[in-house]
Amino acid sequence: MKKTLCLALAILMTLSLIAFSASAETTDKVSLEIWVRASFYDIVSKAAAKYMVLHPEVTLNVVQPSDMSDQFALALSSGDTPDIVSMDCVLIPYYASIGALADITDKFNALAYKDAFSGGLLDLAKYEGAQYAVPFAPDVSVMLYNKAHFKEAGLNPDAGPATWAELIDYAQKLTIADHYGYIYGAGDSGTMMFTFVPYIWANGGDVMSADGTKSMLDQPKAVEALQLMCDLENKYKVSPEGITSYGWTESQDAFLSGKASMIVLGSNAVWGMITGKYDIDAGICLIPSPDGKTYSSFSGGDSIAIVQGCSNPDAEWDFIQYCLSEEVQVEEMAQFGQLPARSDLFDNKYFNENPEFKVLQEALRVGEAPYSLKYNEMYVPFLDGVQTAINGTMSAQDAFTSAAQNINALLAG
Amino acid sequence: MTSGANPIRRDGRERGKTGIVAANILLALAFLLPMYWTFISSVKDKGEIYASPPTLFPHTFTWDNYAKLFTAQGGAYLDCFFHSVVIDLSTVLLVAVICVLAGFAFSKLELIGKRFWMTLILFTIMVPFQALMVPLYNTMSGLKLLNSLPCMVLIYATYQSPFCVYMMKNTFDMVPDALKEAAYIDGAGSLTIFFKVYLPLAMPGVVTTIVYTAYTTWNDYLIALTFGGTAWKTFNVAIADLANMSDVLDWGMMTSGSIVSLLPIMALFLGLQKYFIKGMMSGAVK
Amino acid sequence: MTVRTTTILEGAALKRRVFNTAFILPVLVINILFFAIPFVKVFYMSLFKWELLGTHSFIGLKNYMTAFQDKTFLNSLGFTFEYALLVTPMLFVLAFVLALLVNHSVRGIGIFRTIYFAPVVISMTTCSLIWLWIYNDLYGVLNYLLTSSGLISKNITWMNQASTSLPAVCFMITWKMAGFNMLMLLAALQGIGEDVHEAASIDGASGAQRFFRITLPMIRAHVGLALVISIIGSVLAFEQFRIMTKGGPSSTTMTAVNYMYNTSFKYFKFGYGAALSMVLLVILGILSYFQFKLLQDPTE
Numbered sequence: 001m002k003k004t005l006c007l008a009l010a011i012l013m014t015l016s017l018i019a020f021s022a023s024a025e026t027t028d029k030v031s032l033e034i035w036v037r038a039s040f041y042d043i044v045s046k047a048a049a050k051y052m053v054l055h056p057e058v059t060l061n062v063v064q065p066s067d068m069s070d071q072f073a074l075a076l077s078s079g080d081t082p083d084i085v086s087m088d089c090v091l092i093p094y095y096a097s098i099g100a101l102a103d104i105t106d107k108f109n110a111l112a113y114k115d116a117f118s119g120g121l122l123d124l125a126k127y128e129g130a131q132y133a134v135p136f137a138p139d140v141s142v143m144l145y146n147k148a149h150f151k152e153a154g155l156n157p158d159a160g161p162a163t164w165a166e167l168i169d170y171a172q173k174l175t176i177a178d179h180y181g182y183i184y185g186a187g188d189s190g191t192m193m194f195t196f197v198p199y200i201w202a203n204g205g206d207v208m209s210a211d212g213t214k215s216m217l218d219q220p221k222a223v224e225a226l227q228l229m230c231d232l233e234n235k236y237k238v239s240p241e242g243i244t245s246y247g248w249t250e251s252q253d254a255f256l257s258g259k260a261s262m263i264v265l266g267s268n269a270v271w272g273m274i275t276g277k278y279d280i281d282a283g284i285c286l287i288p289s290p291d292g293k294t295y296s297s298f299s300g301g302d303s304i305a306i307v308q309g310c311s312n313p314d315a316e317w318d319f320i321q322y323c324l325s326e327e328v329q330v331e332e333m334a335q336f337g338q339l340p341a342r343s344d345l346f347d348n349k350y351f352n353e354n355p356e357f358k359v360l361q362e363a364l365r366v367g368e369a370p371y372s373l374k375y376n377e378m379y380v381p382f383l384d385g386v387q388t389a390i391n392g393t394m395s396a397q398d399a400f401t402s403a404a405q406n407i408n409a410l411l412a413g
Numbered sequence: 414m415t416s417g418a419n420p421i422r423r424d425g426r427e428r429g430k431t432g433i434v435a436a437n438i439l440l441a442l443a444f445l446l447p448m449y450w451t452f453i454s455s456v457k458d459k460g461e462i463y464a465s466p467p468t469l470f471p472h473t474f475t476w477d478n479y480a481k482l483f484t485a486q487g488g489a490y491l492d493c494f495f496h497s498v499v500i501d502l503s504t505v506l507l508v509a510v511i512c513v514l515a516g517f518a519f520s521k522l523e524l525i526g527k528r529f530w531m532t533l534i535l536f537t538i539m540v541p542f543q544a545l546m547v548p549l550y551n552t553m554s555g556l557k558l559l560n561s562l563p564c565m566v567l568i569y570a571t572y573q574s575p576f577c578v579y580m581m582k583n584t585f586d587m588v589p590d591a592l593k594e595a596a597y598i599d600g601a602g603s604l605t606i607f608f609k610v611y612l613p614l615a616m617p618g619v620v621t622t623i624v625y626t627a628y629t630t631w632n633d634y635l636i637a638l639t640f641g642g643t644a645w646k647t648f649n650v651a652i653a654d655l656a657n658m659s660d661v662l663d664w665g666m667m668t669s670g671s672i673v674s675l676l677p678i679m680a681l682f683l684g685l686q687k688y689f690i691k692g693m694m695s696g697a698v699k
Numbered sequence: 700m701t702v703r704t705t706t707i708l709e710g711a712a713l714k715r716r717v718f719n720t721a722f723i724l725p726v727l728v729i730n731i732l733f734f735a736i737p738f739v740k741v742f743y744m745s746l747f748k749w750e751l752l753g754t755h756s757f758i759g760l761k762n763y764m765t766a767f768q769d770k771t772f773l774n775s776l777g778f779t780f781e782y783a784l785l786v787t788p789m790l791f792v793l794a795f796v797l798a799l800l801v802n803h804s805v806r807g808i809g810i811f812r813t814i815y816f817a818p819v820v821i822s823m824t825t826c827s828l829i830w831l832w833i834y835n836d837l838y839g840v841l842n843y844l845l846t847s848s849g850l851i852s853k854n855i856t857w858m859n860q861a862s863t864s865l866p867a868v869c870f871m872i873t874w875k876m877a878g879f880n881m882l883m884l885l886a887a888l889q890g891i892g893e894d895v896h897e898a899a900s901i902d903g904a905s906g907a908q909r910f911f912r913i914t915l916p917m918i919r920a921h922v923g924l925a926l927v928i929s930i931i932g933s934v935l936a937f938e939q940f941r942i943m944t945k946g947g948p949s950s951t952t953m954t955a956v957n958y959m960y961n962t963s964f965k966y967f968k969f970g971y972g973a974a975l976s977m978v979l980l981v982i983l984g985i986l987s988y989f990q991f992k993l994l995q996d997p998t999e
Contacts, residue, residue: 037658038654038657038658038659039658039659039660063642063643064643064658065642065643066638066646066650066653066654066657066658067638067657069964070639070964071638071639073751073964073967074546074547074550074639076751076752077547077550077551077751077752077969078550078551078554078555079554080554080559094967098750098751098752098753099752099753100751100752178465180837186948187858187944187945187947187948188945240836240837240856241836241856241859242835242836242837242856242857242858242859243859244859244947244948245836245856245857245858245859245864245944245945245947245948247945249656249661249662250831250835250837252660252661253463253661253662253835253838254837254838256463256661257463257464257465257837257838258463258465259465259837259838260837266660268660268661269660269661272660272661278661279459279460279463374966376961376965376966377965377966380950383947384949384950387947387948387949388948388949391859391948391949393949430803430805433800433803433805434805434807436800437800437801437808437811440797440800440811440815441810441811441814441815444814444815444817444818444874445814447818447829447830447833447874448817448818450829450833450840451829463838465837465838466843466847467838467839467840467843469840510725511725511726512726514722514723514725515722515723515725515726517722518719518722518723519723522719522722523712523715523716523719524716524719524720524723525716525717525720530723530727533727533730533735534726534727534730535987536734536738536984537730537734538928538931539931539980539983539984539987540734540738540741540976540980541935541937541956541959541976541979543937543956543959543960543963543976544741544959544963544972544973544975544976544979545734545737545738545741546963547741547744547963547969548736548737548738548740548741548744549733549737551740552732552733552736552737567729567732567733568733570729571729571730571732571733571734572734574726574729574730576924576928578726579924580883580886580924583887583920583921583924584886584890586920587887587890587917587920588890614890617885617886617889617890618886620886621882621883621886624816624882625879628819628820631820631822632820632821632822632823633822634822634823634824634938649822649824649825652822652824652825653822653824653825656824656828662828664832667825667828667829668829670825671821671822671825671826671829674820674821674822674825675817675820675821678820679813679816679817679820682812682813682816682820683809683810683813686809686812686813687809
């Protein structure tokens, strides 16, 4: 008897758990679900809270999935998608190409401030001529340097390296027993895209051709940039030996613990330094240009889009517009160190207080971003090329030639 | 080693084992070193965590990193901790019951297609979960179970049962049939035999199953991430988020979170120690 | 047993077998619902060019053909097996030593068992992150200890090449997982009655003889299970290398599952990713089959 009871209990438990379903949701007139990446969760939640006060008939649910890109892919596979998504701008082309995002060309063109966005970021949000997303919270790469180290090395702490020659010179003076001159995260393709590719762009080269069909890594302009990194590593020895194993965290931690004097980081780091969150007195400048004339930066960050097949495109666009308004872009973003997406809002009281933001604005102005439908896949050969060259296994020319071949093969396949 | 003299003292403990104890002390200290590093990092203040060279004894001492676990984001970490506890207890209960039964059946009972079912169950651990994520996500979405407690518990139970079933089968296999015969002769019914004879002797196996399920569920990242969403975010995912979701890794919270995460399962394990008693068999057979 | 007529005997036996099925029913039900069915779907996906949205085109075994020519995949398989071959003996030797050391009823033995088991309870993610921090060549504590004690003269760049990162990760995994195998072996050793050992020592067998001739054979099944679980776990290694070496440099420490995961979730080639996992499964299946065969109790 006891035995049968036990079995029955187990079976019952199993079945009841299966039958137990999530409680039915109460539906308001309009209820929208928004997915954002963690870095921008605070901004969007606050914007949503303000919006709901203004529009009581709308309920907004802001979610920050732990691994946004993977979770979004999964959601798409089963149709459980949110209504609005704010995602890494470099992934927009792929999602637009598979029809995951709604075409907002007309809505966008109706915006009064449509010309105030970074051209690079806007292009990233286009697919076959139509607009699928709007730049929302840009992130740009700039160089940070340790002012105390500069002073000790006899360098002017108020001016970072402006040219490649100065970079080499400063780095050599800054490399002593305790710390290295220049560091970056050559272990991770995302980090290298963000911190290294601007060197290629400033030099007049590119990763891909303008139409995105062929890789340009094997061209001299790109190879020269890679050669710079190799020289810094192997000839001048101003970068640590283990650099191809560092990701974003390791390189940043090295800078924060005073083990490296110069590093390329993003806007978040700039804000951290300004607010004194980290014990480093840091200076900020644009990423060094080969000749001091053309500068570049990686304009990344998030763009916001409407998911295809969602419930209420007009309501969603209304909220997106609110996110692009001064109320959010200045009061929620600029005030807390986040670069606004609209250049017409750059002139605001918060930014005018801190000269560092001028650097960020300039970086956004000169910034570019690579357009690709196979972003993640393409950057594997790129990273392999960088790593083999820096580790000295191949020359810079051979490494990038091989990388270009592999990328071209990928695009063809 | 010992010949002639009874190695067991009257109080049940063994004599002449100082060498064993010494060896254990040495090894235990070596094992503890990385935990020591984790702990002292968790009580250092931010400046000292980034100190170069690293300090082996903390110069500053602060419980801030632990306090932050309670206060950050309005007690979010506490919520996640609670989620982990609930999910864990539910899973352990379900798995313990169904796997002890199944293990017993595979070991001692006659079944149709025993070999086939056993192979199928073993199959489960050979498929990387990453491969099954998309179809399983679709299934759960279809059943409208996403981001719910039953969803997580059922998935954990499915993927932890194989090991537990096999563990219990092996455990029951080791119980000699002689005991069953002896009990039958004494006139006991089959249920009594199960509860009074088999189960007590299988306790080390049962404890292993419980502990395995407890810690595997507690530490899981991928399933919790994919199927828990934000509604049932677990403590482990919350701590891992410190690395994935913010620009600068807060090592203070990462280490304090790791230590706190350890404690419940360690307490469970320590508490279940008494079920590992040497020589349980010898008394029974004699 | 009493002699009965054939039909009644068969009937009773059948009825018993059917009733006994109830014992395994819960496990089977959830297994079929949440493993077997999704698994069939994965196999199905592997025969298609499966994009995230839109139509999927049937390509039969083409994904598998690509897999066998995919250098990155083959290299990742090679690395994965190299890792499994290195870490498994390390794990088991330590696990045995620990199990034997804690298989005594000494006062406080529970504390030692708990200490050895503690690392098992740390999540792989945080463990990898913390050890990555420890191993860091610029500010990590390990290099600091090694250089300041004079054991090495220059910092070792642990994660920068497979020759150092592989042993380093193996060392970490051994520390982390030995306690679990210790637990399994302990449960097994406990099942061997004291009387067996007493009888053996009375007969004059030495400690070592007793271990190899009596103990090991009796816990064969447990060792076998522990080995299978451990090897499968090693072959399916994912987080440790993903976090610590990021698969590099130049994809030299890319594990098979890491590559499969990237294929599906970073390159969005779900059909190909499914095929890769099928290949992995077949390999593991063959491995496990031989392992079980080898470790089967010949008296069974």
